[in-house]
Structures are given as C-alpha cells and as structure tokens.
Amino acid sequence: MVDWVRLKLDADGFDETEFVPYLDRARASGVDFTTMTELDDRLALYELNKTCSADIPERGEFFTYDEYVANRIEVPSFRADGVVLALRDGRWIGMTMTGLYPGKDTAFTEMTGVLAEERGRGLSLALKVLSIRFVRASGFRWLRTFHHPRNFSAIGMNRRLGFVDD
Template identity: 65%
Template structure:
C-alpha cells in the first residue's frame, strides 16, 4: 500500500480573496452553492449525497468498493464529527454536481476535508476550488485553526489543488 499524502492548512494564514474569483466565475456560469444544512439534512438529501460521493469517489486510485448506503450513514453521516453545514454542494439547477464534505474533530482540535469531487462533465471549471473555499470558511466560522486532508499519492489533481490553496505536507501521525 502506498504512503498517503497528508496535508494541512493553517486557516489563520489563509487568504480568501485570492480564490474569490472562482466563486464569482462559477456563479456567473449558472452554478449555485449551498450547504446540506441550508438545503435540509433529510433522508432524500442524504441519499443524494451518498450517490454523488460514490460517483466522485470512483476516480480515487485504489479506492476499492465504496460503502453501502447503510455503512455510509453509519460512518459518515451518523458520526459525531458530521455537520451538515460542512457539506458544500455545487448545484446546476436542481442537479447536485459537486461536493466538499468537511468533518469537525474537537478532540483533535482540527477539521478534516473528507471528500471534494465534481461530476465529470463539470470538471475543469474551478468548482473544486470554489467549494473548498466555502469549506475553509465553514472551518474558520466553526472556530478551528487547522484543516487536514489525506490523499492517495496517485491523486495528483486533488493534491495539487490543495497545495494551491496553501495546504502543506504533514508527517504521518502529526497534527499541527
């Protein structure tokens, strides 16, 4: 198994303004953004989030089989670290086309970027950066200084996007 790439962002040092154009460009092209809290943490929305996450996760190298819906609920949604305000969705009309899910870990003093993904036809438009910007703002408003993430070394585009945002490499087992 390859060594995973661990990245961490210092929220206090993050400059929102450099990435604001991605939000403006997306909105100008007809893409809206909302959180699961704003749309409602309902059974239908949980199923839609699962379906979107499953589709987007298929591109992760060595991902293996995705959770069953019941496993997903137990491990991601019904977990104490889940906050529907930390699930940012990109919307094209009523279609969910992208997601960025962030969990909060008060016991470790950090937030964690669980998954950011965009459906294939909508990639290359900066939507991941726009959603990640909104996720970072959620982390800041939640009172956390650190946002961590973990990537398979073959997921070069996700690693590059996070580094572009200012994430830096962390040694295995360390927290800021």
C-alpha cells in the same frame, strides 16, 4: 501499502483573495452553493460522493448506503453545514464534506469531488474556499486532508490553496 499524502492548512492564515473569482465565475455560470443544512437528502449526497469517489486511485468498493450513513453521517464529526454542495439547475454536481474533531482541534476534509463533466472550471477550488470559511467560522485553525499519491489533481489543488505536508 499506500503511503498517503497528508496535508494541512492553517485556516487562520489562508488568504482567499486569489480564489474568490472561482466562486464568482461558478455563480455566473449558473452554479448555486448550499449546504446539507438546506438540502437534507442523504441519498443524493451518497450518490454524488460515490460517483465522485470512483476516480480515486485504488479506492476499492464504495460503501453501501447504510455503511455510508453509519460511517460518514451518523458520527460525531459530521456537520450538515460542513457539507457544501454545488448545484446546476437543481442537479447536485459537486461537494465538499468537512468534519470537525474538537478533541484534536482540527477539521478534516472527508471528500471533495465534482462530476466529471463539470471539472476543469475551478469548481473544486470554489468548494474548498467555502469549506475553509466553514472551518474558520467553526473556530478551528487546522484543516487536514489526505490523498492517494496518484491523486495528482486533488494534491495539486490543495497545494495551490496553501496546504503543506502534515
């Protein structure tokens, strides 16, 4: 049984100053950011999520498209404006999906991922900054996530942003 690493961030206390340069560099390199509100393409989101999820330790088989829609999109926590997308020349290269759980007074990062060939440039950090902005704008204080303990890069990125053990 996996002992997941559970993390939380106080979005109200998050100081993005250190991380805004990642947004600036991404944009300067030709990356555009948008949301599913603007690009309502469920199949493209599914394909990107599936590809990025392949590197998660012990992930197992990914959802079918119909399962994905039923379990990730057609649920009360889903918000199209909470799915931030990174595009280069119109190609979807990165994503973060944040769900809102009003009854629990928390937001939850369902997935953050970047295509392998685009990694190592701080794009995940840029996406997470935009996600944290979404959480704040939605009136939520806590952003939570969890990771497989061997997903060192995701855990490290979140800790760098200020996430602590939950």
